[in-house]
Amino acid sequence: MWVEIYSEKRLRLELETSSSAISQQARQHAHTDELILTYGASDLAERWLKQANSRRYRLILAESSDVRGSAAMAARLSAAGVPVTLVNSASVTGLMSRVNKVVLGVSAVLAGGAARAAAGAHAVTLAxxxxxxxxxxxxxxxxLSPLHACNQTPAAALASPHRALPYEYAESAVCRPYAPLDDSIPPDHITLFITNLGGSSPSYIYRLLSELYDPNDYEL
Structure with missing residues (x-):
């Protein structure tokens, strides 16, 4: 019983402090006059970018499928003093040659160093x-997840087709669109993971899993 209470408190503390621990590392990775690109709306990325604002960088925010959320995040960052430019995701490849680094919030980190992020993020990391x-x-x-990219089931993570093709368009009557919720980002597309314990390369993720979790708990 005591062990369960201790584990619950430890997990709750980790949930409450992880975002602040990650955002406090922002000044180590953002530099003056850099051009940083981020994709879509992410609470953690927004907090990280605000914390890095003392470096006086410039930001490009590429819209995800959640256009309203991206615009709202851009407005909040602008109000916080971050010089942000909101662009369509289709222009990312043309702008990437001038970008110094890309910062992304992810929804999961897989055992082999891959990650899951908002749909469209794979095209950004590919550029x-x-x-x-x-x-x-x-x-x-x-x-962190003990699963590998090959264990993922893309069909299980689909959003409403309205996100890809709004119902008011005539094509929606004859098309069957698919709107994935997220993309799988290969480990060779990611340079560095910033966790609440510091920076880690994708090849080190398996070691973090072995240090933080018992293999017997991978399947509950």
């Missing part, structure tokens, strides 16, 4: 790899 732009993924340790 970053083409132009040799470093990609920083913000990932609290509670988002």
């Amino acid at each position: 970053a790899k083409h132009y040799s732009v470093p990609v920083i993924a913000l990932a609290p340790l509670y988002k």
Whole structure:
């Protein structure tokens, strides 16, 4: 009983402090006059970018499928003093050659160093790899998963088709669109994971799993 209470308190403390621990590392990775690109609306990325604002960088925010959320995040960052430019995701490849680094919030970190992020993020990291732009993924340790990318089931993570093709368009009567909730980002597209314990390369994720979790708990 005591062990269960202790574990619950420890997990709650990790959930409450992870975001602040990650955002406090922002000044180590953002530099003056840099051009940083982020994709979509992410609470953790927003907090990280606000914390890094003392470096006086410039920000490009590429819209995800959640256009309203992206615009709202851009407005909040602008109000906080961050010089932000909101662009369509289709223009990311053309802008990437001028970008210094990409910062992404992720929804999960897989055992092999891959990650799950908002739909469309794979195209962003692919452009970053083409132009040799470093990609920083913000990932609290509670988002670590013992699964590998090959164990994922893409069909299980679909959103409403309205997100991809609104109902008011005539094409919606004859098309069957699919709107995935997230993308799988390969480990070779990510330069560094920033966790609440510091920075880790994708190849080190398996070691974090072995240090933080018992293999017997991988399948509950």
